Amino acid sequence: QKDLHTKYFGQHYIYMDSTDSSNREAKLLAQEGAPEGTIVVAETQSAGRGRLTRGWFSPYGKGIWMSLILRPKFSPIEAPKCTLMAAVALTKAFHALGLEAAGIKWPNDILVKGKKIVGILTEMSGTMEEISYIIMGMGINISVEKSELPEDIKDIATSFAMEGVMVDRKVALQTILQELENQYNKVVSGGFDTTLEEWKQLSVTLHQDVEVRAPGNTYVGHAIDIDRDGNLIVRLPNGKTERIIAGDVSIRPA
Numbered sequence: 001q002k003d004l005h006t007k008y009f010g011q012h013y014i015y016m017d018s019t020d021s022s023n024r025e026a027k028l029l030a031q032e033g034a035p036e037g038t039i040v041v042a043e044t045q046s047a048g049r050g051r052l053t054r055g056w057f058s059p060y061g062k063g064i065w066m067s068l069i070l071r072p073k074f075s076p077i078e079a080p081k082c083t084l085m086a087a088v089a090l091t092k093a094f095h096a097l098g099l100e101a102a103g104i105k106w107p108n109d110i111l112v113k114g115k116k117i118v119g120i121l122t123e124m125s126g127t128m129e130e131i132s133y134i135i136m137g138m139g140i141n142i143s144v145e146k147s148e149l150p151e152d153i154k155d156i157a158t159s160f161a162m163e164g165v166m167v168d169r170k171v172a173l174q175t176i177l178q179e180l181e182n183q184y185n186k187v188v189s190g191g192f193d194t195t196l197e198e199w200k201q202l203s204v205t206l207h208q209d210v211e212v213r214a215p216g217n218t219y220v221g222h223a224i225d226i227d228r229d230g231n232l233i234v235r236l237p238n239g240k241t242e243r244i245i246a247g248d249v250s251i252r253p254a
């Protein structure tokens with residue numbers, strides 16, 4: 001903690017050798033009143049989660065498998081801001097760590113040359129009026145090697161090591177927490193527009209032809225923008241625009 005240059009992100013630090021899911025662990029802590037900025041970091045997760053029923057591959061010591069507790073004072077409909085700010089923060093941290101090719105894939109991944117290096121899972125608890133807490137789960141592949149990747153993600157996943165960038169996990173964590181805290185402070189003090197602009201700059205989805213699979217509908221079109229709520233705006237072949245809500249969607253180049 002003394003090595004951290006953050007004020008509060010990571011100052012409450014729960015380190016675990018092993019857990020089923022750092023998000024589940026963080027949720028318990030949040031329910032017990034853990035302060036904003038608390039992080040749970042595990043060497044491995046036996047049932048790391050992605051969105052819906054998807055799993056997150058979290059081999060021992062090979063990544064940063066982390067969950068961060070946030071308690072923003074804005075309304076639940078603004079929660080997507082946290083996912084956007086996390087994506088911006090992580091991407092900026094990666095650039096600083098020497099991985100300049102990292103970019104944001106809408107809604108919640110970070111890619112390097114088309115391959116996924118980070119998954120972000122945002123879970124929220126509260127009422128319609130008030131957020132009680134947000135858990136930001138982040139799985140960051142650091143020294144994962146291609147040979148150990150499960151078959152189903154062999155061709156879609158990458159890591160710092162696979163990209164030829166050697167980083168110390170501790171240094172990476174410090175840089176990431178610093179960027180997260182900076183971005184978060186900006187967002188909660190009314191500076192979300194800057195974060196959104198940065199998101200657009202760092203995005204690999206905007207201005208591309210995309211295929212978006214949403215529940216009950218698949219859209220093929222051109223990604224033209226993202227709005228303040230984190231929805232993707234796609235121009236369809238018939239010229240109409242469609243606003244796609246970041247929910248259960250998967251997206252790929254069309």
Ligand code: ADP
Nearest residue numbers: 050051054055056057116119120141153157250
């Ligand atoms: P999606 O990419 O469909 O939005 P998530 O962001 O929730 O889904 O991430 C889960 C998916 O990511 C899994 O279904 C799997 O394909 C892939 N995946 C799982 N573990 C890793 C990992 N360590 N690195 C990269 N991709 C992974």
